[in-house]
Amino acid sequence: MNRELYPFPGGLQIPPHKELSNAKTSLITPLPDSIILPLQQHIGTPAVPLVKTGDKVLKGQIIARADGYVSVPVHASTSGKIIDIGNYTVPDPLGLKAPCIVIEPDGDDVWFEIKPTHDYASIDPKDLQDVIREAGIVGLGGAGFPAHVKLREGTESAVDTLIINAVECEPFISCDDRLIREKPGYIVNGTRMIRHAIQAKYCVIALEADMPEAYAALKELIDDDIDLIQLPVKYPQGGERQLIKVLTGMEVPSGGLPIHMGIVMHNAATAAAAYRAVIRGEPLISRYVTVSGEVNDPRNLQVLLGTPVKHCADQCGYEDKEGQAIILGGPMMGMYVNNMHMPVIKTTNCVLVTSTYNKSPEMPCIRCGQCVDVCPEKLLPQQLFWHAHAKNYDRLREYHLFDCIECGCCSFVCPSNIRLVQYYRKAKRQITQDEQTRSGADHARERFIARNARLAREEQTQNNELLAGSDIGELDKQAFIQAAVERTRAKRAQLGKQENSDDDQE
Amino acid sequence: MMTRNETVIISSPHLHAVTSINHVMTRVIYALIPGILLSAWFFGSGVLIQSLLAVLFALCAEALMLYLREKPLRLFLFDGSAVVTALLFALCLSPYTPVWVNFTGICFAIIVAKHLYGGIGYNMFNPAMAGYVFVLLCFPVNMTTWPLPAGITDQQATLLQILSIIFTGPSSLENFDSLSGATTLGWTKSQLSGMFMITEIRNSPLFGSFAGKGTEWIAVAWLCGGIWLLIQRIIKWEMPVFFIGTVFLISLLFYWYDSSIYLSPVLTLFTGGIMLATFFIITDPVTASATPRGRIIYVIGIGLLTYIIRTWSAYPDGVAFAVLLMNAVVPLVDNYTRPRVFGEIKHG
Numbered sequence: 001m002n003r004e005l006y007p008f009p010g011g012l013q014i015p016p017h018k019e020l021s022n023a024k025t026s027l028i029t030p031l032p033d034s035i036i037l038p039l040q041q042h043i044g045t046p047a048v049p050l051v052k053t054g055d056k057v058l059k060g061q062i063i064a065r066a067d068g069y070v071s072v073p074v075h076a077s078t079s080g081k082i083i084d085i086g087n088y089t090v091p092d093p094l095g096l097k098a099p100c101i102v103i104e105p106d107g108d109d110v111w112f113e114i115k116p117t118h119d120y121a122s123i124d125p126k127d128l129q130d131v132i133r134e135a136g137i138v139g140l141g142g143a144g145f146p147a148h149v150k151l152r153e154g155t156e157s158a159v160d161t162l163i164i165n166a167v168e169c170e171p172f173i174s175c176d177d178r179l180i181r182e183k184p185g186y187i188v189n190g191t192r193m194i195r196h197a198i199q200a201k202y203c204v205i206a207l208e209a210d211m212p213e214a215y216a217a218l219k220e221l222i223d224d225d226i227d228l229i230q231l232p233v234k235y236p237q238g239g240e241r242q243l244i245k246v247l248t249g250m251e252v253p254s255g256g257l258p259i260h261m262g263i264v265m266h267n268a269a270t271a272a273a274a275y276r277a278v279i280r281g282e283p284l285i286s287r288y289v290t291v292s293g294e295v296n297d298p299r300n301l302q303v304l305l306g307t308p309v310k311h312c313a314d315q316c317g318y319e320d321k322e323g324q325a326i327i328l329g330g331p332m333m334g335m336y337v338n339n340m341h342m343p344v345i346k347t348t349n350c351v352l353v354t355s356t357y358n359k360s361p362e363m364p365c366i367r368c369g370q371c372v373d374v375c376p377e378k379l380l381p382q383q384l385f386w387h388a389h390a391k392n393y394d395r396l397r398e399y400h401l402f403d404c405i406e407c408g409c410c411s412f413v414c415p416s417n418i419r420l421v422q423y424y425r426k427a428k429r430q431i432t433q434d435e436q437t438r439s440g441a442d443h444a445r446e447r448f449i450a451r452n453a454r455l456a457r458e459e460q461t462q463n464n465e466l467l468a469g470s471d472i473g474e475l476d477k478q479a480f481i482q483a484a485v486e487r488t489r490a491k492r493a494q495l496g497k498q499e500n501s502d503d504d505q506e
Numbered sequence: 507m508m509t510r511n512e513t514v515i516i517s518s519p520h521l522h523a524v525t526s527i528n529h530v531m532t533r534v535i536y537a538l539i540p541g542i543l544l545s546a547w548f549f550g551s552g553v554l555i556q557s558l559l560a561v562l563f564a565l566c567a568e569a570l571m572l573y574l575r576e577k578p579l580r581l582f583l584f585d586g587s588a589v590v591t592a593l594l595f596a597l598c599l600s601p602y603t604p605v606w607v608n609f610t611g612i613c614f615a616i617i618v619a620k621h622l623y624g625g626i627g628y629n630m631f632n633p634a635m636a637g638y639v640f641v642l643l644c645f646p647v648n649m650t651t652w653p654l655p656a657g658i659t660d661q662q663a664t665l666l667q668i669l670s671i672i673f674t675g676p677s678s679l680e681n682f683d684s685l686s687g688a689t690t691l692g693w694t695k696s697q698l699s700g701m702f703m704i705t706e707i708r709n710s711p712l713f714g715s716f717a718g719k720g721t722e723w724i725a726v727a728w729l730c731g732g733i734w735l736l737i738q739r740i741i742k743w744e745m746p747v748f749f750i751g752t753v754f755l756i757s758l759l760f761y762w763y764d765s766s767i768y769l770s771p772v773l774t775l776f777t778g779g780i781m782l783a784t785f786f787i788i789t790d791p792v793t794a795s796a797t798p799r800g801r802i803i804y805v806i807g808i809g810l811l812t813y814i815i816r817t818w819s820a821y822p823d824g825v826a827f828a829v830l831l832m833n834a835v836v837p838l839v840d841n842y843t844r845p846r847v848f849g850e851i852k853h854g
Contacts (some may be wrong), residue, residue: 008848009848014521022714052587053584067795087522110565111760151551171521241848241849245848251848251849252848252849253849253850253851254847254848254849254851258848281834320616325520327518327520329518331518331519331520331521332517332518332519332520332521333519334518334520335518336516336517336518336520341812354520356521356741357516357520357521358519358522359818360518360522360526360799363526363527363581363585363627364624364625364626364627364628365627365795366527366530366627366791366792367627367791367792367794368791369796369797369798369801370743372796372797372798372845376848377848377849378843378845378846378848379847379848379849380796380797380844383796383798399844400847400850403848403850407519408518408519411522412518412519412521412522412523413523413525414522414525415525415526415529415530416526416527416627417522417526421517421518421519422517425517431658469848502693
């Protein structure tokens, strides 16, 4: 189907390097020695453990429950014994540790009872959300936002268009490509199911022109109910705001959400995982991961969540060499990690081994403006850099720092090699922290004012009670005071007289 | 299992385009070479000597300032920016300029205009133009005496003569007057004030086939180098196009009004420093406006000011003054030309 496209501003042509990994069939990764499952693999509140050390668990069993609305449960990826619940290294840019449940696999890989549903259309959209939530489904594109929240928003307001994002715009990553080629049915049916869940009028699956096999595989399965659209290759087309612009010509308002425009977007892998969860009753316990870069056999793997990154890399002939960096995710937005102990989590799409990462020293900005040309959000990266440098947070807001999607285009083209995104991240973090501190202070101030008001009120009431106790009405207050004053005066006069008489007596 | 450098936190993106300040500056130098060689062909080896001296002085001044400012010497000294400044400065000078004038100008450019403002990236005024204007105001006589271009006289100064003019001053040479003269623009200016018509002035041997003798081809060389820079994506097309367009339109307007006292657009564009400025000076990103609309306002401003200064002031050319004047208003322009952010709804 032909559809008019609206190019998004800025962007880059980056060598894709997908050919390294996208031609080979994915490999099912053998069971590792231990499975490490962080309680937080999503955006929102961490899950709360339901098991304790020594418990036996089965594959697919919930081992930590969702805590609050923006949260999802964690399931055991395989059967085995819980050997520890404690802090382990997780995928984190600062290399921090976080609470995890560690399972020692028993090797039998026995499933917990699962409840397949054969016809999603018979399920009420609202119930469907609960199934998807209980299956621990989050956005698998990278951010890891709980999928049910987006579905709920979809049922609460009218949805015009559902967009399934199969635009894998980051170089090296081909896990969605492979998933689509190998399981196109999951994608197409998952798309239809989500459409049913949010009652969307139109439905689009978008992918880039460098995925012809995936396109063909999908094309074979879809009818006229879904638009399948191939887009010219350009980074960062897979960004939510960018893709919406390309497909609809509409710009998501600064600080707004797609749902306000009647648009819901889900990642292709998310749609597949949701479908699997409903039809087969299998929760999210594995995913496709690309292992690429400087390994002997770059390819895609089907990995159980919690599998150590090192174990995945080993399957692809990884050798530890001097000067190599390990990046989780793509080279543009992925995070550098300094070891491989951490597990693959729901949002891990790629393990990249590279020695050609940016090592050049930073020079002063020469205001060349190339960053302005490539910014897909039409920001002024160099002005943001100035103000971030000067810690001028008011100006940063004025220059829309929080519209930055951290795609890295500006840093990529900077001739002075300035790590612009790093400065923006830092500034964003600082502003958010300051705001929290301020709101804490505001809260304290409010409480203080409230307390004073309460004390004043109590005092007033006490006075009133006193007045009431002496049987004098509000209206007679003046008279009461007058009377009190006169009594005192009389008393004083009497005292004075007494004193005088005393004097006389002397 | 390895443990990598624990203290380093590397932030995405990890990929970087093949570019650096050095990469940019090197390309600017390459683009200058044809014009420099052609200048030397028409005006003698003095051009090369001035360039070499300027580069030498610039590197020394740069090294001194980096040392005083405790900056990494190797990283900054060889970023190429000082060489570009020196070459652009030297190309504005007469090939007969005494060495101390060259030295003074470079010192002003590198020390005052560049480093006292914070070094590369922080300078508000184009260092080459600031240095040039400084010596032009201080030593006007030395700055306006040019050799006659090849093809006018048979008498060309020898290398020895040139060296003696540069290092010991013009008075050391008996036949200096026969070797030097006014520039095309300087000649035109003086003749116009003598109530001559353009058609009469145009008959001077200082004029070539479509602009100044010799200088017209040098201007073409700047144009070619500039087009190469455009292809290399070192400079943005908007700046040269809007600048040339502005100068072309305003000169056309006055040429139509009275062609006997106003130069034709072609003559305007291909004389003086306009072509050099178009691709190598107004395109200096550090001192230009940073926003897309701001850059256009910036170059239009330079175009108008250049024409005004050239036509109605006492100076034959005005590019350098125009650039410095517009440099000064860049922060203001930047502030008022912020682009609309993606998804931003403009109010009012």
